[in-house]
Amino acid sequence: MNGYTISDRVLSVELSGIRKFFQAAKPGSVNLTLGQPDLDTPQHIKDAAIHAIQEGYCGYTFNAGLPELRSAISDKLDRENDLSYTPDQVIVTAGAGEALYIAFQSLVNPGDAVVYTDPGFVSYAECTKLASGRGRPLPLTSDLCIDVEQAKEVMDGARLFVLNSPCNPTGTVESAETIRAIVEYADDKGICVISDEVYEHFVYGDTKHVSAAQFGDNVLTINAASKTYAMTGWRLGFVAGPSEYIDECIKVHQYCQTCATSISQHAALAAYTGDQSCVTQMKNTYEHRRDILYDGLTRLGFSFKCPEGAFYAFVPMASLFPALLDIGVIGVPGDAFGECGAPYVRFSYASADAVLHEAVARIEKIVG
Numbered sequence: 001m002n003g004y005t006i007s008d009r010v011l012s013v014e015l016s017g018i019r020k021f022f023q024a025a026k027p028g029s030v031n032l033t034l035g036q037p038d039l040d041t042p043q044h045i046k047d048a049a050i051h052a053i054q055e056g057y058c059g060y061t062f063n064a065g066l067p068e069l070r071s072a073i074s075d076k077l078d079r080e081n082d083l084s085y086t087p088d089q090v091i092v093t094a095g096a097g098e099a100l101y102i103a104f105q106s107l108v109n110p111g112d113a114v115v116y117t118d119p120g121f122v123s124y125a126e127c128t129k130l131a132s133g134r135g136r137p138l139p140l141t142s143d144l145c146i147d148v149e150q151a152k153e154v155m156d157g158a159r160l161f162v163l164n165s166p167c168n169p170t171g172t173v174e175s176a177e178t179i180r181a182i183v184e185y186a187d188d189k190g191i192c193v194i195s196d197e198v199y200e201h202f203v204y205g206d207t208k209h210v211s212a213a214q215f216g217d218n219v220l221t222i223n224a225a226s227k228t229y230a231m232t233g234w235r236l237g238f239v240a241g242p243s244e245y246i247d248e249c250i251k252v253h254q255y256c257q258t259c260a261t262s263i264s265q266h267a268a269l270a271a272y273t274g275d276q277s278c279v280t281q282m283k284n285t286y287e288h289r290r291d292i293l294y295d296g297l298t299r300l301g302f303s304f305k306c307p308e309g310a311f312y313a314f315v316p317m318a319s320l321f322p323a324l325l326d327i328g329v330i331g332v333p334g335d336a337f338g339e340c341g342a343p344y345v346r347f348s349y350a351s352a353d354a355v356l357h358e359a360v361a362r363i364e365k366i367v368g
């Protein structure tokens with residue numbers, strides 16, 4: 001054989017730093033790396049999946065998803081997000097991850113600039129490279145928020161602006177004013193906003209989540225059942241937006257995925273149409289866990305912004321990272337989320353109370 005043939009595009013892509021540290025944790029470690037709820041998928045959702053298997057719903061569905069599920073998502077977007085998308089403007093995908101991928105593939109031409117925050121979720125930079133675009137990171141303020149004026153400068157000549165509120169890894173929930181200003185400016189400049197809202201239901205205290213598409217038409221809304229209903233392994237998400245975009249995104253979806261898993265689609269139908277009290281319970285659980293971690297670390301002298309949403313604490317303690325590995329408390333180094341994340345470590349608090357107390361107790365040993 002005369003050498004392996006790999007595209008330059010794929011060679012330029014990095015494996016996620018999150019998974020690397022998750023897999024490297026030694027036995028007995030307190031592992032706070034993954035954004036994976038430890039809570040179980042609610043029973044009525046599992047029952048719907050079991051029923052779907054028993055009824056033999058095991059074949060392909062329409063590419064864009066079951067009509068009744070697309071309708072349920074359209075209703076959900078109206079009810080919860082004040083957005084009006086017809087079922088035809090929704091594609092059901094294999095998680096928000098696939099929704100992001102098909103959106104980038106459909107909208108980005110080689111060399112196009114894509115703006116995303118630094119720090120920001122790992123997929124945005126890598127999906128940009130996979131679409132042969134050029135990443136244009138937008139540094140956040142010291143308070144880990146978007147500065148609108150700086151965002152406008154960075155947006156100059158860009159193709160896409162990726163907004164993620166509540167944000168992974170920072171836990172920031174951007175204000176309605178910031179979101180409105182970005183969407184309106186982007187609309188003026190012909191830039192599409194991709195609004196990744198997978199943590200929409202996990203916002204704490206008086207904080208409110210606002211959907212970007214309320215403020216303009218040039219927006220693709222991305223979401224998933226993954227975090228909302230503790231369904232990360234079911235691989236079920238969606239993208240909704242103007243037909244002009246959706247009619248193109250479906251082509252990429254068709255050739256990379258065909259359709260989302262039929263059984264997961266039936267489960268998601270039960271999730272989106274069923275009793276939503278499970279979501280409130282999960283939110284309350286995460287809020288309590290956030291308090292354990294935030295109160296514990298601030299008591300030890302760490303000073304950082306209390307996360308308003310998602311389930312991550314982004315703590316400026318990178319210099320302690322080797323010591324954290326020694327005592328078996330595993331987070332993700334902040335530079336996995338962009339250069340500006342370097343001073344931080346991200347801890348997921350989607351873990352049991354006892355695990356979080358143990359993490360704080362171990363950290364106390366190195367700072368005490």
Ligand SMILES: Cc1ncc(COP(=O)(O)O)c(C=O)c1O
Pocket residue numbers: 035094095096097098121164167168196198224225226227232236237
């Ligand atoms: C901000 C953000 N967007 C998208 C995803 C991908 O979600 P899914 O599991 O639905 O593909 C994640 C997963 O951690 C995330 O944090």
